[in-house]
Amino acid sequence: MMPSFLISSSSQLKIYFKHAYNYLSTYAIYLFFIPLILTLGMRHLSDLDFNYLYTTYAHHLLHDYPLAVAAISFLLSTLMATLYFLVKLLSPKKIYLLDFSCYNHDPKFTMSRESAFEKMATFLTPDSLAFAAKVMDRSGVSDDTYIHGWEKFPPECTFSSGRQEAETVITGAVDDLLAKTGVNPNDIGVVIVNISTYNPVPSLSAMIVNKYKLRQDVISYTLGGMGCSAGIIAVDLAKRLLQVRRNTHALVMSLECPSSSYYSGTDKSKLVPMCLFRMGGAAVLLSNRSSHRRISKYELKHTLRTHLGADDAAYNCVVQEPDDDGVVGVTLSKTLMAVAGEALRANITALGPSVLPISQQLRYVAAIIARKVLKMKGVKPFVPDFKLAFDHFCIHAGGKAVLDEVEQNLKLTKWDMEPSRMTLFKYSNTSSSSLWYELAYAEAKGRIKKGDRVWQIGFGSGFKCGSAVWTALRTIDPHRQDNPWTNIIHHFPVT
Secondary structure, X not given: OOOHHHOXXXXXXXXXXXXXXXXXXXXXXXXXXXXXXXXXXXXXXXXXXXXXXXXXXXXXXXXXXXXHHHHHHHHHXXXXXXXXXXXXXXXXXXXXXXXXXXXXXXXXXXXXXXXHHHHHOOOOOHHHHHHHHHHHHOOOOOOEXXXXXXXXXXXXXXXXXXXXXHHHHHHHHHHHHHXXXXXXXXXXXXXXXXXXXXXXXXXHHHHHHHHOOOOOOOEEEEEEOOHHHHHHHHHHHHHHHHOOOOOOEEEEEEEEOHHHOOOOOOOHHHHHHHHHEOOEXXXXXXXXXXXXXXXXXXXXEEEEEEEOOOOHHHHOOEEEEEOOOOXXXXXXXXXXXXXXXXXXXXXXXXXXXXXXXXXXXXXXXHHHHHHHHOOOOOOOOOOOOHHHOOOEEEEOOOOHHHHHHHHHHOOOXXXXXXXXXXXXXXXXXXXXXXXXXXHHHHHHOOOOOOOOEEEEEEEEOOOEEXXXXXXXXXXXOHHHOOOOOOOOHHHOOOO
């Protein structure tokens, strides 16, 4: 039976055509503006008296070969230059990803599951501890994990612990990124940090500006409370800013600080995040300089966000709130999987016209028309084969159940899911940065070839589903990569 969240609804055809129209209208100016100019030019040429022109000028050109060549060359050069500058003026700037760095955890933060339970037993009831054990046994996460400040866990001051964790992850990732790329901090014109539950004053983006002494006109933002899809939202915001700020770099920092918001109550719906979320982060450096294409790893092709926040059930499925005893935690409702499925369905319906081969689009639309318009019975819903559009899939490692659902519903293979599952196994849920640990895994495995297309999919509170599509500009040599997987990749995948 077809999974429920991919079964076409009566509104899917409208959604599809809406986004197809938006996509076409975006690029229509390139398709029609230049032909319009040429048409108007031809119309004005038709008003000219060619007999007069011939009598006056043609005989000179016919009898003066060098002059004729020069005149034709001048006209062609002018036309080509005009067309070139029109295209350059009207085309959006291309955005390149120079490189990215995932925080490489210090071994001192390693903690076994047994040790974690011993620490949790100091502030959880036996019933809550048993529930946490059940969650972790089914989580798809290894016995060893990374927890900031585990030797003093739970921390006496969660705020101070959160700041220390943020500083550790940010400096570790950004220092490595700047060393890899050789970019001068003064060349960074945009800084965006996304983090959900820890937002100090000054902001974490201000922390980066201060730490690396960035210039005074730097544009900086900190995105808070937007969940695990915020990394893609941050990339999309950086893309939009790079369209209007010329010849500069954008630094995107995605992280979470679980030590700042651990939950010590008895509400089981709030215990799940504490069992899964772990420290981690990734720094990404983008550029709009055309000269950087040859030294960049990827080109950003598409970003798309689907927001279901207008629906109450979607809005309330992930909420930070106090329990009956006043202890604050993040509640995950039982409707979360259904909402995530609906968000994914809407997102891929909108993304399809931009990425799918025309054969898949025609079959998709034909199936909807047959079922919903013509009311034909026995016509099964058509699920597009996204493996024809993408070579690699980086799906937010939010939990084993999430990955199982996406694998089944998008008909992905074990190979397709390997980066996501191994990231969940090794690092657990690092929130929005998990997408970058997954891409780093694919690079370390030597999977990324020139021209390959990468699809990053994130889910987050609100409720949102975000997509980012990248094209590899060169083959990534795994032996020249330095990321958290480099020295351990031979141990993976595990079963």
